[in-house]
Structure formats: structure tokens, C-alpha cells
Amino acid sequence: MKKSFLFTSESVAEGHPDRLCDTISDAIVDRFLQQDPYSHVVTECALSKGIVFVAARFASKATVDIPDLAREVVGAVGYRKEDFNAAECTVVTSLMAQPLDQRYEWDERELTEKELDRITVRNQITQFGFACNQTAELMPFPITMANRLARQLTAVREGKTIPYLSPDCTTQVGVAFENGKPKRIQSITLIAGYQGGNLIDAAALRADLLQYVVGPVFESEAIRPDDETDIFINPRGIFPKSGPAAHSGMTGRKSASDTYGGYARHSGSALSGKDPCRIDRVGAYVARYAAKNVVAAGLADECEVQLSYTIGQARPVSLQVRTHGTAIIAEGLIESRLSECIDFRLGAIIRDFGLRHLPARHKTGFYRMLPAHGHVGASFTDLPWERIDIENRLR
Known part of the structure; x- marks a missing residue:
């Protein structure tokens, strides 16, 4: 690699x-x-x-x-x-x-092992989870910073610091790696939608975004933009229209930013719009949980967990681990330990993460917060699949 x-x-x-x-x-x-x-x-x-x-x-x-x-x-x-x-x-x-x-009208918390085996998946999928030690949340550095910039754009709009921003903005962060580790910020691109009265000029937009968006996001980071970092802000000019008035949208078209920013593989399947019985959603969550605990346990600097499920089966038909040469033990041994520590059956995933009952515990809803705040990594609350609680057993 x-x-x-x-x-x-x-x-x-x-x-x-x-x-x-x-x-x-x-x-x-x-x-x-x-x-x-x-x-x-x-x-x-x-x-x-x-x-x-x-x-x-x-x-x-x-x-x-x-x-x-x-x-x-x-x-x-x-x-x-x-x-x-x-x-x-x-x-x-x-x-x-x-x-x-x-419907599956039974509480997985009360089922026996044989009863859990009867909860089989209804669609087939090969799903991936990934973790690495580039950030505190064990996520790739480029997507972590791109997500933080996107959330900061929303924060300064809602807080009226930059009131003329549209809700429709995009971010991009290019990172130079040396010896497999983030070394410097190569480029930052912000495409800021505009909504307001008189159009603001490009210089004022740039000054606002550098001061209130880029600056705060990188303020506490060891790796920050430097004098040679290319910072592009609306390189094609101000967008007088944004959002649905300018372009259409569809569920599931942001799978890369929903997961690892393209740094690691994902299935391409939409995560949103599916109840917890859909393995193409919850499989991504349990795979992330497995990979994150492997890295947290110090068994590898980065880890990809691949799970394949087929229709009519409760368990994955295959489990594969890739560590890209960063593991301190054999990948096959990591796979065995994961199988011992995590129950990858659909019913067990729903049970262990409490997936049916999370919406009721959040007044404004749970799943609707994930697209904007993050399906993996740091999000609006402590996500159950982001827990680090089996690293000692994995060691």
C-alpha cells in the first residue's frame, strides 16, 4: 500500500x-x-x-x-x-x-438463542466497517475535517454569525499523507450557497468563511492549513440560488460522506430510510463497531471489517478483516476474536444496540439526526455502535 x-x-x-x-x-x-x-x-x-x-x-x-x-x-x-x-x-x-x-413482533431482548436464529435477513449485502487511528474518533482525517466544516457552516448560519448562508453548502478537504499518516492540509474547498438581500462580494464571503468556519474548525488541530494550503471558496462565483431551486436530490446519494469519505470501502447501499431489520443498514453499523474496537484495542492502526449476508440466513456467510499491514497479530486471529466477542446475527445486532427503541428515547427522533450529524464517528449523541467496550476482550 x-x-x-x-x-x-x-x-x-x-x-x-x-x-x-x-x-x-x-x-x-x-x-x-x-x-x-x-x-x-x-x-x-x-x-x-x-x-x-x-x-x-x-x-x-x-x-x-x-x-x-x-x-x-x-x-x-x-x-x-x-x-x-x-x-x-x-x-x-x-x-x-x-x-x-x-413485521417481526418480538422483543429481541427476551428471545432465546434458537429464537434469535429465526430472525433472518431479507436482502443480501456485503457491508463494510472501518476505523483508523488518525483522529480521536478513530475515523479518517479527511472526512472528519470535511464533516466538521459542514457542521460549522450550519452552526454559523443558524447562530446568525453568517446569516446570508444557504442551508445548502458543500465542503472538501485534501490531505497529504506521509508514511501512511496525515502530514498537512493540501487544500480546502467551500461551496457556500447564498440567500439574502444584496449579493455579498467574493472578498467579504472569503473573509467571513475563513474567520468563522475554517479558523474555528482547525483551531485545536495539530494539522492546520498553512501558507501553501490552497483554499478555494466558491471558485465559480456566488450562487444566487441553491438547494432544490438549483439542483435535485435523492435518498442514498451521499454514501461516501455518510461513511468514510471514500478512504475506505462501503457497499454503496443507502443507509437512510430503512428500519433496523434491514441488514444493509445495521450491518454497516456493526461492522464499524467491530473495526473501531480492533483499533482501540491496539491490534492494528487501521482495520476494515467486511460482512456478507444472504437472504434467509441469520448470520453473515463471511467475515473478513483487512489491516493493510498494520496489525500486530494475524488477521485470521482478529477475525476469530471478533466472532467470539460480537454476535453478528441480525436479531442480536438489533438487541445489543437497542435499535428499535432509539427513536422513542429521543423526542425529536433518532435516525433523522444521523444524515446531518454522522452515521459513524462523532455525532449528535453517543451512538451505540461507536462504543469502545470490547477492546480488552479482543486483546
Whole structure:
């Protein structure tokens, strides 16, 4: 593996149309699970100027006003009415109500081992989890900084420090690596959407973003922008329109920024819009949990865990570990220890992470917060799959 290279990762703010679609999809999942934790629901969203399209299939005892909920999510993002009017936008739905016997109506916490074996996956997937020691949260440095910039753009907009920003912004951070470790910031790109009265000039925009976004994000970092760092801010000029008024969105199109910024593999499957019985979602979470504990245990500087599931089976049909030459013990031994310490069955994942009941414990919902705040790494709360609690057993 190359030891010296340049790697760049991208992230988006919560008002980016793709991210907004993810949030709408997960808000629907939350609402179903808050009323009926045994709901089976899969939902996808697409939007463009003045219109939101939601497709959902579900088996649930819950009653959810999907158009109203979609408008609530859009309204909370903070677009100007001229760009996206939540109250007046058209919401088109395609809903498929399925029989209630499609639900798994049992509490995994009360099941025996044989009963857990009967909870099988309904779709096949090869999912990946990754961790490395580049940051405190054991995430790749480029995507960590791109995500922090995106969240800071939202914070300064909501806090009125830079009130003219649109909710739709994107970030990109290029990092030069030497000997496999982050060495310096090669480039930073901020694409800041604009909404307000008179257009601000490029120099004022640059000054604001450097002072209130870039500066605070890198302030406590050992690796910061230097005199040779290329900082690009709206290199094609000010965007008078942004969000759905400028480009469309769809659930699942930000899989790289949802995970590891392209630094490590992901399945390409959308994480949002799926209840906890979908292994293509929760498999990503348990794989991350496994990889993170391996790195936290000091068994490797970086670790990728690959899990493959097939329809009708409760357990993964394969478990593979890759450490890119950084492990202190054999990868096969790490695989054996993970199998001993983690129950990778679907029912056990739901049980051990409490996935059915998380929405009820968060008044505003749980899953809807993940797209903007992070499915992995640092997020809005302590995510159960981000726990480091088996590192001693792995050692």
C-alpha cells in the first residue's frame, strides 16, 4: 500500500438536496418506530424545486402523515420561501401498506438463542466497517475535517454569525499523507450557497468563511492549513440560488460522506430510510463497531471489517478483516476474536444496540439526526455502535 499520497474527502451541509432527502426518509422511519417499534418500513425520497416525492412500503400499526412530516423536515432546514416553500410545496406519495404479519413482533431482548436464529435477513449485502487511528474518533482525517466544516457552516448560519448562508453548502478537504499518516492540509474547498438581500462580494464571503468556519474548525488541530494550503471558496462565483431551486436530490446519494469519505470501502447501499431489520443498514453499523474496537484495542492502526449476508440466513456467510499491514497479530486471529466477542446475527445486532427503541428515547427522533450529524464517528449523541467496550476482550 502506498505510504505517501494525497487524499480528498467531501461532505455536505444539512440543506443539500441529497442530505435533505436522507433526513426526510429517516424522519419517516423515526415516526413509525416511535408509534410501533416493530414496524417494518423502507422509504425513499426525491425532491426538486417545489416538489417532494416519497415512496414508502411498510407493515405497521402506526399512523403517519407522511406529507405533513416531509413538510416539517423541509421547513426546519431554513430555506427562504422563494427557494423552497415547505408550506406550499407539492408532496407526492407512493405508499404500499403490507400485511402486519410482515413485521417481526418480538422483543429481541427476551428471545432465546434458537429464537434469535429465526430472525433472518431479507436482502443480501456485503457491508463494510472501518476505523483508523488518525483522529480521536478513530475515523479518517479527511472526512472528519470535511464533516466538521459542514457542521460549522450550519452552526454559523443558524447562530446568525453568517446569516446570508444557504442551508445548502458543500465542503472538501485534501490531505497529504506521509508514511501512511496525515502530514498537512493540501487544500480546502467551500461551496457556500447564498440567500439574502444584496449579493455579498467574493472578498467579504472569503473573509467571513475563513474567520468563522475554517479558523474555528482547525483551531485545536495539530494539522492546520498553512501558507501553501490552497483554499478555494466558491471558485465559480456566488450562487444566487441553491438547494432544490438549483439542483435535485435523492435518498442514498451521499454514501461516501455518510461513511468514510471514500478512504475506505462501503457497499454503496443507502443507509437512510430503512428500519433496523434491514441488514444493509445495521450491518454497516456493526461492522464499524467491530473495526473501531480492533483499533482501540491496539491490534492494528487501521482495520476494515467486511460482512456478507444472504437472504434467509441469520448470520453473515463471511467475515473478513483487512489491516493493510498494520496489525500486530494475524488477521485470521482478529477475525476469530471478533466472532467470539460480537454476535453478528441480525436479531442480536438489533438487541445489543437497542435499535428499535432509539427513536422513542429521543423526542425529536433518532435516525433523522444521523444524515446531518454522522452515521459513524462523532455525532449528535453517543451512538451505540461507536462504543469502545470490547477492546480488552479482543486483546
